[in-house]
Amino acid sequence: MSARTDSAPHFPAEPDYLRIEGISKRFDDALAVDNVTLGVRRREIFALLGSSGCGKSTLLRMIAGLERPTAGRIVLDGEDLAEVPAFRRPTNMMFQSYALFPHMSVAGNVAFGLRQERPRLTRAQIDARVAEMLELVQLQRYAARKPHELSGGQQQRVALARSLAKEPKLLLLDEPLAALDKKIRQHTQLELVSLIRRVGVTCILVTHDQEEAMTMASRIGVMSEGVLLQVGTPDEIYEHPSCRFTAEFIGETNLFHGRLEGGRLNGSDFPAPLAIAAEAMPAPGTEVWLSVRPERVVLGRQPPAAVNGNVPINAAQGEVDEIAYLGSHSVYHLRLGGGGRRMIASVPSAHWGEASAPARGERVWAWWLAPDGVVLTR
Incomplete structure (x- = not known):
């Protein structure tokens, strides 16, 4: 984009x-x-x-x-x-x-x-x-x-x-x-x-x-x-x-589908219940979709902290399935947990610094801040 x-x-x-x-x-x-x-x-x-x-x-x-x-x-x-x-x-x-x-x-x-x-x-x-x-x-x-x-x-x-x-x-x-x-x-x-x-x-x-x-x-x-x-x-x-x-239709996104229970999105195929921003919270029991843009997803070899300050983090470990190198950034296609859930992350090429970028088949952690997900009711 x-x-x-x-x-x-x-x-x-x-x-x-x-x-x-x-x-x-x-x-x-x-x-x-x-x-x-x-x-x-x-x-x-x-x-x-x-x-x-x-x-x-x-x-x-x-x-x-x-x-x-x-x-x-x-x-x-x-x-x-x-x-x-x-x-x-x-x-x-x-x-x-x-x-x-x-x-x-x-x-x-x-x-x-x-x-x-x-x-x-x-x-x-x-x-x-x-x-x-x-x-x-x-x-x-x-x-x-x-x-x-x-x-x-x-x-x-x-x-x-x-x-x-x-x-x-x-x-x-x-x-x-x-x-x-x-x-x-x-x-x-x-x-x-x-x-x-x-x-x-x-x-x-x-x-x-x-x-x-x-x-x-x-x-x-x-x-x-x-x-x-x-x-x-x-x-x-x-x-x-x-x-x-x-x-x-506008760009790419990761969509997770489930119901709101206890302030979290349950029932999606993400490995754990998903935290969402409190201001975006519809009524409990509402069927929703959570949209997470690929550039909001962070990749790392180590797991993140459970929260960033007071902001909850959604995290899961996955395997790099495919990589599309586009110069300024790379698009990583991940397979999460032990299931077939796929997720994409757009990562700037400079993100890895002097370390080598993950290769296909490597295990990595993917996470995003709860407010970076957009709750959709239709």
Whole structure:
């Protein structure tokens, strides 16, 4: 999981710029989007994140006017968009394929939407706007080229320039970086965020790539099976998931299932009852799952103390089953106790100091502080 390189911008309290109220979309007997309510702030980059078929692209298309909701309404900057056709909405959508016209030059592609404006713009106005957009995306010297003469990253910037040329109130991005290879995609994520913030346009990004959402968005909405499960900042979504789906979909986690009895989680396949933070304690007898991120797990050759200060520790001995060396850190796959329970731990390479790191088959201790586990009731 890559870390964000900047903090999310601070948004003062103000009415939602985009308000989605109880939106549903049914295709025959299939409910693609199920009663979604969501607010997006002015100048925010908001990501809809989920696996394929979860309803995120259908929701984006309803905002754009390309699909009509079965129920609910969409309000943008105080205007109800229910009766506004797609071509009249103050939105612009950039598709995954970029949808550039192959027979037009870069400048012609950027100018296309401007030529459809009513009242008509003059040739001088169009040329000035195209020049401004190409300067924004640093493609001035490619104005006369055709799309096939550009790299994937350059085509993406042409599509973005075309989307921004009409100065939409809302920019909609549908998997905008999916066509790029990993190395270019990582660089382009930050470049795209910088461009969007410079323009100051409100943006909704649809992606199935958790790293892309965590890097680019101020807030994220996690979707599954048409339902919006959780909305929050990247750190809120990762550190405090609201359900098992979010915990497992965003990054990796260890999940332990059981019931709360006597202030501990019993019945899980961890070798001992699990201590949890007192402030996270639901009612006794509640069936819960405990999520523990791999980087919260500490490995050592010696057992830890039972408590760290006044903080309880959960610990068990296990055998190193597999090791994935990733440079800055290694991911250890452990088999705990005498059973088949598996657990993963992400350990910085510098953790072992001058000592050698554990090898496959070696016995080690794994432990974490009780407050580092997140209790989930669904």
